[in-house]
Amino acid sequence: MIALEKSHKIAKHFINTVGHTPLVELGNIFNKPGVKVFGKLELANPSGSVKDRTAMNILREAIATGEIQPGDTIIESSSGNMALGLAQACLYYKLQLVVVVDPHINQHTEKLLRTYGAKIVQVKSPNENGGYLGARLKKVQQLLLDIPNSYWSNQYGNPNNPLAHHDTMTEIMEALNYKVDYLFIAVSTCGTIMGCADYIEKNNINTRIIAVDAIGSVLFGGSPGERIIPGHGASVPSQFLDSSKLWDHVEVSDLDCVLGCWSLLKKEGILCGGSTGGVVSAIQKYEYHLPDNSNCVLLLCDRGDRYLDTIYNREWLLKKIAGVKNHLNPIGGW
Structure with missing residues (x-):
């Protein structure tokens, strides 16, 4: 277990509280012995997301x-x-x-x-x-x-989008003594993932990045299709994406996102949004490809309270997400 030092500094302004989010070991949700998975708690940012x-x-x-x-x-x-x-x-x-x-x-x-x-x-x-x-x-x-x-502000093309995540990577690497073998990141604008990839390339680090995309997204050449869960995937190509800097990509369905969210909540007590649930499911699919003694990191992108009427709502799930009843019955207070 990584013990992070607590900060007792007083921020002069709220903007100084952006970043420096905790890293937590997720010891209950993944199954392969010898593989450690850590979540970067970006939901701890002041408005609740990366x-x-x-x-x-x-x-x-x-x-x-x-x-x-x-x-x-x-x-x-x-x-x-x-x-x-x-x-x-x-x-x-x-x-x-x-x-x-x-x-x-x-x-x-x-x-x-x-x-x-x-x-x-x-x-x-x-x-x-x-x-x-x-x-x-x-x-x-x-x-x-x-x-x-x-x-x-143009989150889709402004170079200060990916540049923001050089700090994200610095925090992750310093917390884990630069021993990060795999980094799993949900993609949409691709600013976050390419900022991390640029940092890794610039610093000659051997971390392998796995992009997690939505089925129905066009980012990796797929056919456009309906996507219910927001926050990842895109219907137009990314201006940032350079797939040559990525190791692999995994596609997840809306159902995968829901399953991942509920699994994270029930097994780790962490309430996150849909794109994070997709990353959790992607790692569960991918983990048996991971070598022993691997350290893996994912971003816990946002808080789940804004999804209480959707991902965490029984009636909405049964109406919107095909097959959900067979996988998630019962869950929570159902």
Whole structure:
């Protein structure tokens, strides 16, 4: 068991609490003897996800270069977590925020965004080729023309997205004395995974990165299809992805994400969101390919409380996720 030193420092501002998240050994959920799996508790960030790092780094750098000023409007397309990270940061930096969403946004996230003061613009239907993401990005471009002093934070192409995760990797490597054999990361914009990959390449580290993608995503050349669980996968290609820097990729279904979430909750007591559940299921599928004495790390990307009406709700699961009853009956309070 890795014992992390407790910090007793007092943060001057909330932005100083982004990052430096704990690493926890997951000793109950995986089955292969001799393989250790550690979770990076990104859900401990102030708005509850790894996207706090991305949002803060993008805004901080844009302010430093003079691209945005207090009172300006930030515009972003987001399925939830990036929007929440931006919402808290915009309040601190005295910026306005407009978030472009689609019908898949869950009600809890929408309530949080409105509480933070974000304006929400929803697209109603997907583009023929780019799906809902394509429709959201088209709306972003329209809003940039319509709103004076507006700035697109652009989590899909801003280089300060992957750069934010050099710090993530530094924290992981220092906690495990640079002994990380495999790193499993859910992909969507691919900013997180490529930031980690760039750090590994730059520092000549032998860590092998496994991308976890959604069935129905086009990131690795698959055919576009319906995806119910948000937060991973994409309907348009990534501007960041360089698959030559990755060791492998695993595809997971919506059901896999649900199973992983409930397994993590019941066996480790950790309530996480859907993309993390997908990574848990991916490791369970992959673990017998892992050599003995391997150290593996995954990001526990976000808190699960915003999924109480979906992934952790019996009626929603039975309605939306095919085959769930045969796998998860009974669970929780069912």
